[in-house]
Amino acid sequence: MTASRIATASRIATEVDFDRDGRQCDFLRLPHSVDRSAYGWIPIPVVCLRNGPGPRVLLMAGNHGDEFEGQVALAKLAHTLRPEQVTGRIIILPMANAPAARAGRRNSPVDGLNLNRCFPGDANGSPTEMIAHYIETVLLPQCDVVIDVHSGGQSLRYVPSTHIRRSPDPARFARASALMAAFNAPYSWVFEGARETRALNAAAERCGIVALGTELGGGATVTPQALRIAERGLRRALAHLGALPPDPADELTRPDRRLQVGGYPFYVYARDEGVFEPLAALEDVVSAGQPAALIHPVDTPWQAPVEARFAQAGIVVCARVPGRVERGDCLFHLAAEPAR
Numbered sequence: 001m002t003a004s005r006i007a008t009a010s011r012i013a014t015e016v017d018f019d020r021d022g023r024q025c026d027f028l029r030l031p032h033s034v035d036r037s038a039y040g041w042i043p044i045p046v047v048c049l050r051n052g053p054g055p056r057v058l059l060m061a062g063n064h065g066d067e068f069e070g071q072v073a074l075a076k077l078a079h080t081l082r083p084e085q086v087t088g089r090i091i092i093l094p095m096a097n098a099p100a101a102r103a104g105r106r107n108s109p110v111d112g113l114n115l116n117r118c119f120p121g122d123a124n125g126s127p128t129e130m131i132a133h134y135i136e137t138v139l140l141p142q143c144d145v146v147i148d149v150h151s152g153g154q155s156l157r158y159v160p161s162t163h164i165r166r167s168p169d170p171a172r173f174a175r176a177s178a179l180m181a182a183f184n185a186p187y188s189w190v191f192e193g194a195r196e197t198r199a200l201n202a203a204a205e206r207c208g209i210v211a212l213g214t215e216l217g218g219g220a221t222v223t224p225q226a227l228r229i230a231e232r233g234l235r236r237a238l239a240h241l242g243a244l245p246p247d248p249a250d251e252l253t254r255p256d257r258r259l260q261v262g263g264y265p266f267y268v269y270a271r272d273e274g275v276f277e278p279l280a281a282l283e284d285v286v287s288a289g290q291p292a293a294l295i296h297p298v299d300t301p302w303q304a305p306v307e308a309r310f311a312q313a314g315i316v317v318c319a320r321v322p323g324r325v326e327r328g329d330c331l332f333h334l335a336a337e338p339a340r
């Protein structure tokens with residue numbers, strides 16, 4: 001077969017008609033032929049709520065399967081929202097990388113891949129690559145906005161936050177910025193570092209649509225606080241877009257606090273293996289050169305621990321959860337006030 005004859009259309013099918021009004025619930029059916037099921041498919045749950053013309057929004061969680069806050073918040077929206085409350089269309093994908101989400105793991109146990117490093121994907125690739133391809137070629141082109149609900153997963157814990165990428169299109173960036181303000185998370189930041197072209201927000205940029213991301217907690221848990229922030233933020237964002245009516249009882253609880261995150265100096269890594277003693281906590285304001293952690297060589301306890309330091313000043317917005325570390329593991333990352 002020549003390359004030109006290889007199908008580039010997605011082989012993922014669904015009974016949901018995204019142009020039909022009403023509430024439709026089904027699965028994206030990802031063909032997957034295995035020993036126990038020769039003609040089977042992997043089910044990826046999807047809910048579509050449509051009520052005439054209006055904003056077209058994709059809500060997704062489970063991009064990383066061990067981040068549960070968004071999965072719960074979107075599942076609750078999926079079973080409580082009625083189409084008559086909606087203007088336009090809301091597509092809800094609570095377990096975007098369904099095999100990873102079912103396993104409670106960051107990466108898919110089927111092919112070992114991280115969905116957020118697979119865009120633009122491959123129509124004929126492995127399951128995770130096929131999901132990325134479907135999202136980029138089928139879902140994003142028929143949406144105006146995507147909100148991708150992340151948190152820290154097993155290895156990290158975040159302050160409840162939202163983030164956007166700097167966009168080369170100023171008008172699109174302004175829309176993303178206004179959406180982030182409407183979500184009204186306790187922290188929000190703009191990623192100014194190099195773009196990860198394999199991530200969903202880069203896919204959204206390629207499709208010319210607005211992307212908002214979140215980091216709402218982590219540690220592979222769901223807390224009442226994180227869930228409340230997720231649910232209220234999503235409803236505020238949907239109201240801002242005009243997809244849901246505003247909740248008159250819901251007042252913005254905090255001023256919009258806008259930080260930025262850049263490249264390597266914002267991150268602290270373990271330089272040795274051992275057990276990690278944090279010397280800072282989430283929300284601490286730290287200075288350049290301040291000690292961040294001690295890595296204890298407990299295998300050789302007669303040796304001194306190795307110190308890791310913050311390379312620059314900022315606010316600790318993310319911290320590692322597991323105590324055991326290897327060289328190269330991320331221990332912290334910072335966000336900083338924008339330079340004036």
Ligand code: CA
Pocket residue numbers: 064067150151152153
């Ligand atoms: Ca994530």
